[in-house]
Amino acid sequence: xxxxxxxxxxxxxxxxxxxxxxxxxxxxxxPASATRSQNGASLRPLERFVCIPLVPAAQPINPVSFAxxxxxxxxxxxxxxxxxxxxxxxxxxxxxxGCSGAAPPxxxxxxxxxxxxxxxxxKGGRRRNPPRAASSLHPSSNPRAHDHEPALKPPAPAPAVxxxxxxxxxxxxxxxxxxxxxxxxxxxxxxxxxxESVVSYCGSPVGTIAAxxxxxxxxxxxxxxxxxxxxxxxxxFLLKGEYDIVRNxxxxxxxxxxxxxxxxxxxxxxxxxxxxxKVRVVPLEGDEEGAxxxxxxxxxxxxxxxxxxxxxxGLWWIILLRAYGKCSGDLSFHERIDVQTGIxxxxxxxLADGFDMFPTLLVTDGSCMMxxxxxxxxxxxxxxxxxxxxxxxxxxxxxxxxxxxDLIRALNNRLMALSFHIREYYWLDxxxxxxxxxxxxxxxSYDAVNKFNIYPDQIPPWLVEWIPPEGxxxxxxxxxxxxxxxxxxxGNLWSIVSSLxxxxxxxxxxxxxxAKWSDLVAEMPLKICYPALEDQEWKYITGSDPKNTPWSxxxxxxxxxxxxxxxxxxxxxxRPEIAARAxxxxxxxxxxxxxxxxxxxxxxxxxxxxxxxxxxxSIAGFLVAKLLLExxxxxxxxxxxxxxxxxxxxxxxxxxxxxxxxRGRKAPKKTYIV
Numbered sequence: 188x189x190x191x192x193x194x195x196x197x198x199x200x201x202x203x204x205x206x207x208x209x210x211x212x213x214x215x216x217x218p219a220s221a222t223r224s225q226n227g228a229s230l231r232p233l234e235r236f237v238c239i240p241l242v243p244a245a246q247p248i249n250p251v252s253f254a255x256x257x258x259x260x261x262x263x264x265x266x267x268x269x270x271x272x273x274x275x276x277x278x279x280x281x282x283x284x285g286c287s288g289a290a291p292p293x294x295x296x297x298x299x300x301x302x303x304x305x306x307x308x309x310k311g312g313r314r315r316n317p318p319r320a321a322s323s324l325h326p327s328s329n330p331r332a333h334d335h336e337p338a339l340k341p342p343a344p345a346p347a348v349x350x351x352x353x354x355x356x357x358x359x360x361x362x363x364x365x366x367x368x369x370x371x372x373x374x375x376x377x378x379x380x381x382x383e384s385v386v387s388y389c390g391s392p393v394g395t396i397a398a399x400x401x402x403x404x405x406x407x408x409x410x411x412x413x414x415x416x417x418x419x420x421x422x423x424f425l426l427k428g429e430y431d432i433v434r435n436x437x438x439x440x441x442x443x444x445x446x447x448x449x450x451x452x453x454x455x456x457x458x459x460x461x462x463x464x465k466v467r468v469v470p471l472e473g474d475e476e477g478a479x480x481x482x483x484x485x486x487x488x489x490x491x492x493x494x495x496x497x498x499x500x501g502l503w504w505i506i507l508l509r510a511y512g513k514c515s516g517d518l519s520f521h522e523r524i525d526v527q528t529g530i531x532x533x534x535x536x537x538l539a540d541g542f543d544m545f546p547t548l549l550v551t552d553g554s555c556m557m558x559x560x561x562x563x564x565x566x567x568x569x570x571x572x573x574x575x576x577x578x579x580x581x582x583x584x585x586x587x588x589x590x591x592x593d594l595i596r597a598l599n600n601r602l603m604a605l606s607f608h609i610r611e612y613y614w615l616d617x618x619x620x621x622x623x624x625x626x627x628x629x630x631x632s633y634d635a636v637n638k639f640n641i642y643p644d645q646i647p648p649w650l651v652e653w654i655p656p657e658g659x660x661x662x663x664x665x666x667x668x669x670x671x672x673x674x675x676x677x678g679n680l681w682s683i684v685s686s687l688x689x690x691x692x693x694x695x696x697x698x699x700x701x702a703k704w705s706d707l708v709a710e711m712p713l714k715i716c717y718p719a720l721e722d723q724e725w726k727y728i729t730g731s732d733p734k735n736t737p738w739s740x741x742x743x744x745x746x747x748x749x750x751x752x753x754x755x756x757x758x759x760x761x762r763p764e765i766a767a768r769a770x771x772x773x774x775x776x777x778x779x780x781x782x783x784x785x786x787x788x789x790x791x792x793x794x795x796x797x798x799x800x801x802x803x804x805s806i807a808g809f810l811v812a813k814l815l816l817e818x819x820x821x822x823x824x825x826x827x828x829x830x831x832x833x834x835x836x837x838x839x840x841x842x843x844x845x846x847x848x849x850r851g852r853k854a855p856k857k858t859y860i861v
Contacts, residue, residue, distance in 0.1 A: 392432040395420040398799035411463040414500040419807035425514040426814045448487040458532030461485035462497035498554040501533040502577040509580040513824040521584040546604035562728040568678030576685035616659030658699035683756040686829040711791035712769040719743035745791030748808035
């Protein structure tokens, strides 16, 4: 009866108070009556708790000390509890920590001295990459050891404070130190996971697989090394001073570039880089003793979903090549004959003559990070920003030779035309939107203002209210009679990094990110695009793609890997506080959520319904963002400075195309017959 009355007293008191776990100073030694159970067994004090009232107290409240017994979760009170109307306990009481209605944690999942959330590692689990170091497989050092059994995870312990917020121990507030310590632990976990994803070929590291979830029974092609996915991993290793894996990756993918690529009796251009490759172990030909060898098996798109060639792979390869030279100091690496040949093959493929009247690169849907049908066919901004950056990087690395003169001349001409085209026709702010709203159509003349015959009715209703008074962005696509008004994060951010956008435009893009933080960042950075395609628009444009449903995956999902591009862009414009704020948002849950590939819903609240866990470029993107915020000067390995000659030429071209300038009849050109 006495135990039941005490239980009722605790229940009533618990409705008005909460229990906060504290660490640090040892608990005061409780009286003997509070440290012995009914059977005389000694109870070891494991944690100290403080009761904090949720309602104003009538009198000062003293802290109550508790002692836990291992396994049984028993509780005792000291004498100070009498002031709160709770009698000293003489019988053990069960205490469950967590939210109301949550199931108590299993006794087997808690270990003394380890802390909450430490669980035994589940045995088994299939490894799809080569054997790793023994240390990464040990349960005590494996960052996944506590993540594969469902258990209740209480929040991080808070310092003991009174109702007024003062430290009960009389010490200074340790919250900043605790946050720094938690961030350090998070980075250590991320580095352990990144190293665990490393793939070796002939004894040397050559890349990282796309995802490394041992519980994934159907990896599809997530167990391969993707060129675009490896870029943040490569940057992280470069910033850490580990250059070999990036060097090996560059050289081995360079060898794959020359492989014969055929699909349905058709071969693409010779300079095409693969989307991904896999290290396979195959029997050695002609050997009867069962010997094996390792081979690289590339995928140029002939096995990909949709059979789309990866246009961005070669562009990312050139950007990473330049970053390797700048970070390692090994500039002679660029001068190798095979490296120079690889650069030229990519450039010739991108600069080849075609039917297009525009300087932008014409591609099919799904040829970049958005590798599924999302209505970006034509001249998507992401490809144009990477194209511009790759051209600038290649111009730095090409050696002056007789055979390179024509290529460099074509490269410079394309750079100037591309920068003008994007800055002039892709830019959108409130003033430009109002100008489009008043466009006249069906103009046939050399001096037409509405050059692409854009109909004002194309302006979507959401954009009229969404565009902020200050700020702007580069639209997603531009074709005759078509403007894609969606905001695409990667294209806009890399336009800042590559100086494709002007200084004014770059600041305006970051202004928009800040103004629309609740839409683009919200609970997890960063939206891959905004807004989502919905209803009939989703059906027609995506083909009713079940993976690209509204606010999921490429259809306005939230992708943590975009943190590193955001960080580089913010550092370049001397506004790192924006990136630091986004990183802080990601730190709150990305580790708890097991480093997902992407998040769903309008605010990024849920882990993506088909998202792979322990996604490597989510891990690497976070690490690169942290490393660059600590050492902002290192972002120069990725940034391109604006060419002054191009800037002057752009100003002249912009003046000549100003719709407000005085127009007159052009003087007829004289013709001569020779």
